[in-house]
Amino acid sequence: MEQIQTKLLLATKNQGKVKEIQHFFAELGWHVEAVPQTAPDVTEDQETFAGNAIKKAEEMARAFHMPALADDSGLEVDALQGRPGVYSARYAGEHASDQQNNEKLCAELASISDGERTARFVSAIALARPGQETLVAFGTLEGYILTEGRGTGGFGYDPLFLLPERDKTLAELTIEEKNGISHRAKALTSMIEMLKMEDRQS
């Protein structure tokens, strides 16, 4: 664990993820640097979140010769049989903006009744380390898709994703609050547990 603590690369160019993951590690006293925007893009051609997360982490670990952590995540909407899923970032097209993706989601769900708008965020976190087996951890967050966005925090589909028990969207939470419950924070916590287990076994 000490080894990666001092040298860990965040293999994502999504600034929303960078903020959340850096915040998560800062609470552990770790500083993690994100890959530069000029790093080569990894083609996300796998069929699962885990597959894409592993690919992103391993390609960046190889390119930079250091441990790399990647997140592949997305939104599964029950009324859409789990779509957009692994295609969440490209839902409205190859280089779609968050706003375009949110608009498409609202349009596709326009005729769906209040009781049928359940969904979940899924995150797969992969940690690739040169010469060691890659680790993968998962987290999910259940919620509900609104007909109109609320809030300005977070990124992606956050304004449309309601937490019914709080009557707040993810975009209405502070980063501390989001990291207290999010799919990504759960996956990161699980990853830390896996590293602690490794330490105990060695």
Ligand SMILES: O=c1nc[nH]c2c1ncn2[C@H]1C[C@H](O)[C@@H](COP(=O)(O)OP(=O)(O)OP(=O)(O)O)O1
């Ligand atoms: O907490 C979240 N709050 C809102 N939306 C979210 C969240 N987590 C994932 N999402 C959405 C954003 C994007 O549409 C897709 C992730 O796609 P995904 O390929 O994993 O990320 P990305 O392309 O933005 O950055 P990168 O691949 O460099 O890590 O799911």
Ligand SMILES: [Mg+2]
């Ligand atoms: Mg991506």
